[in-house]
Amino acid sequence: MNLSNRIRTFLSNTNHAVFCSYATFAAFSVYFCMYAYRKPFSAAAFADAEAVPLPGLPDLQFKIALIIAQVLGYTLSKFYGIKFISEISASKRTISLIMLIALSEIALIFFAIVPAPYNVAFLFLNGFPLGMIWGLVFSFLEGRRFTEALGAGLSVSYIVSSGAVKSVGGWLMQMGVSEYHMPAVTGLLFFPPFLFVVWLLSLVPPPTREDEILRTKREPMYAEDRKRFLTLFGPGLFALVFLYMFLTAYRDFRDNFAAELWTALGYGAQPWIFTFSEIPITLVVLVVLGLLFLIKSNRLAMDVILLAMLGGSALIGGATFAYQIEWISPAAWMILVGLGLYLSYVPYGCILFERMIAAVGFAGTAGFMIYVADAFGYLGSVALILYKNFGEPNLAWEDFFIQISYVTSVVCVIAFIFAFAYFSPRMHAHEKAE
Numbered sequence: 001m002n003l004s005n006r007i008r009t010f011l012s013n014t015n016h017a018v019f020c021s022y023a024t025f026a027a028f029s030v031y032f033c034m035y036a037y038r039k040p041f042s043a044a045a046f047a048d049a050e051a052v053p054l055p056g057l058p059d060l061q062f063k064i065a066l067i068i069a070q071v072l073g074y075t076l077s078k079f080y081g082i083k084f085i086s087e088i089s090a091s092k093r094t095i096s097l098i099m100l101i102a103l104s105e106i107a108l109i110f111f112a113i114v115p116a117p118y119n120v121a122f123l124f125l126n127g128f129p130l131g132m133i134w135g136l137v138f139s140f141l142e143g144r145r146f147t148e149a150l151g152a153g154l155s156v157s158y159i160v161s162s163g164a165v166k167s168v169g170g171w172l173m174q175m176g177v178s179e180y181h182m183p184a185v186t187g188l189l190f191f192p193p194f195l196f197v198v199w200l201l202s203l204v205p206p207p208t209r210e211d212e213i214l215r216t217k218r219e220p221m222y223a224e225d226r227k228r229f230l231t232l233f234g235p236g237l238f239a240l241v242f243l244y245m246f247l248t249a250y251r252d253f254r255d256n257f258a259a260e261l262w263t264a265l266g267y268g269a270q271p272w273i274f275t276f277s278e279i280p281i282t283l284v285v286l287v288v289l290g291l292l293f294l295i296k297s298n299r300l301a302m303d304v305i306l307l308a309m310l311g312g313s314a315l316i317g318g319a320t321f322a323y324q325i326e327w328i329s330p331a332a333w334m335i336l337v338g339l340g341l342y343l344s345y346v347p348y349g350c351i352l353f354e355r356m357i358a359a360v361g362f363a364g365t366a367g368f369m370i371y372v373a374d375a376f377g378y379l380g381s382v383a384l385i386l387y388k389n390f391g392e393p394n395l396a397w398e399d400f401f402i403q404i405s406y407v408t409s410v411v412c413v414i415a416f417i418f419a420f421a422y423f424s425p426r427m428h429a430h431e432k433a434e
Contacts, residue, residue, distance in 0.1 A: 007203045020146050023204050024153030027137050029197035030097065031154060034133045035161035036190035037104040037126065037183075040169035041066060041111075042256050044179035052117045062117060064389050067256045069120045070127035071381050077131025078375035085135030086368045087222060093136050094202040100129035100136075101194060108184040119180070135371055140204050147354050152289035155346040156282045159338075162255050163278045165190075226368055236422035237369065240352075243313075243415035244373045245380030247345045250316075250408040252381040253388075254338065257397060264397045265330035277331065281338045285346055292351060298358040303424060305347050305355060310416040312343025317409030320402055337405055344412060348373050356423070 011019055042063075049062035060068075088096065107126035111119045141150040165186060172182045230237060254261070288308060295301040319336035322328045328336070353369040384404065392400055 004199075004203055008205055011203065012205045016146065020149055022200075023141060023150050026197055026201040026204065027141055027150065027154040028157045030137050030194065030201050031133065031157040032161040032164075033190045033194035033197060034101065034130060035158060035165045036168070036194075037101060037108065037187045038070070038130050038165075039162050039255070040165050040172075040186040041070075041123070041179075041183040043166035043169035043259060044173065044182060045259065046116075046179055049116050052120060060389060062120075064385055065117065065120050066123045067252075068382055068385055069123040071252065071378055071385070073124040073127025074131040075375060075378035075382065077128045078371050078378060081132045081135055081371040082226075082368065082375060084132060085139070085371050086226065088136070088139070090139070090206065093139060094198060097133065097136050097198050097201075098195065100132055101191070103129040105184065105187040105191065108187050112178075112181045112184045116180075131374070134374075137201065138370065140201055142354055144207050145210065147351065149290045151351050151354065152286050152292075152346075155289065156286045159282045159285065159342055159346075160278050163258075163276075166258070229368070233423075233426070236419050236426075237372075239415050239419045239422065240348075241373050241376050243412045243419075244345075244348055244377045246408045246411050247313075247341065247348075248374075248377030249380035249384035250404055251341055251345050252378070253384055253401070253404065254341065256385075260397045261334070261401060265334070277335055278338065280335055281342055284339055285342050288343065289346060289351060292355075298355050299424075301351075301355045303420070305352055306416060306420045306423070309344045309347055309352075310413060310420070312340040312345075313409055313412035313416060315340030315343070315409075316405050317413075320405040320409070324402065340409075344416075348377075 011022060044063075046063045046066070052060045052062055052065040104126045107122045111122040111126065114122060137154065138151070141147055141154060144150065168189070169182050169186055172185055173179060177185050292301055292304065295304060316337050319328065319333055319340060322336075323330070323333035348370065353373075356369070388395075388400060395403075
């Protein structure tokens with residue numbers, strides 16, 4: 001028996017704590033490595049680059065053009081992923097992960113060697129393959145009695161990894177690597193560990209029969225299945241996708257312009273702030289969402305998830321108000337709005353649709369709705385960046401962030417209340433019918 005089969009056999013027969021630790025580590029590590037191909041470029045200012053001319057429009061700042069290009073690629077990937085992730089078989093997940101990351105790294109290499117502003121196109125090509133990584137990784141974890149714990153462990157990867165890879169990028173630039181070469185060099189550094197942790201993830205065994213009984217069997221969702229699901233729960237799903245557009249736009253703005261925001265708040269000379277400011281957020285989100293696996297009732301778990309997400313949205317507005325009246329420091333404000341954001345945002349990528357499918361008794365895959373939400377969410381991100389560039393070009397970063405914090409908080413609180421009122425009676429009806 002070779003090593004791979006030995007590990008699979010061990011994981012199939014070991015206790016739950018060991019299995020969850022292994023699966024969480026593998027999934028967390030794969031997605032952590034993915035961020036080495038997506039976010040390091042945002043640690044650079046590209047201050048020497050000329051603005052990108054647009055016909056009939058004001059010039060677009062070079063860094064904003066890079067962000068928009070990558071987000072557009074990422075967004076189109078999410079639309080394509082609605083079909084791709086819903087229908088992909090388990091046997092093709094591992095090779096797909098490797099091929100997609102390799103394509104994104106090739107795009108970064110061309111970004112380094114093609115002169116600006118023509119290299120902007122390669123950030124688009126970099127973003128497209130990366131948009132399907134999440135669905136592939138989560139497909140190894142969904143449909144299990146411990147998916148909340150596994151999903152929480154996976155989700156915190158993008159909270160801490162974004163700051164960590166920007167710190168790596170900043171360090172490389174201090175070592176003399178140019179802003180244009182730094183993203184590709186970061187990706188090359190992470191490629192060997194990425195291959196190793198993808199291999200570890202590929203050894204995770206499929207859900208057991210008991211998992212299928214507790215969470216419904218997870219099957220590919222083809223066109224008719226997807227249409228039926230949207231028909232059955234359209235208004236509630238529309239509300240969740242609508243508010244996710246605001247959360248994604250807010251999260252992406254905070255992430256992509258973290259360097260500018262921290263500089264405006266007086267922390268520009270401290271690159272460690274990217275990483276250390278996210279650590280308390282990571283720990284709290286991990287504990288809160290991870291403990292949801294203790295709730296056996298899918299209906300009750302969904303109620304708790306929606307209420308936690310509503311509370312996170314309210315925290316964004318509350319923390320911003322506290323900062324404006326000088327009750328809290330700038331660093332505390334950034335941490336608290338980050339905590340509120342991720343309490344509302346993280347469940348979309350793992351436990352929200354995972355529990356929803358189980359609570360309403362629909363046989364399918366959570367990846368379908370994850371990608372529907374993501375596809376429209378990143379459209380919101382592009383819209384916000386364009387609004388900042390063309391609508392409020394002279395507004396200070398801090399003032400603009402305060403404005404969008406209040407808007408995001410109010411819109412999301414209202415939408416979460418509607419979603420809770422819509423889904424709660426439907427989940428209660430299914431629970432009584434079982």
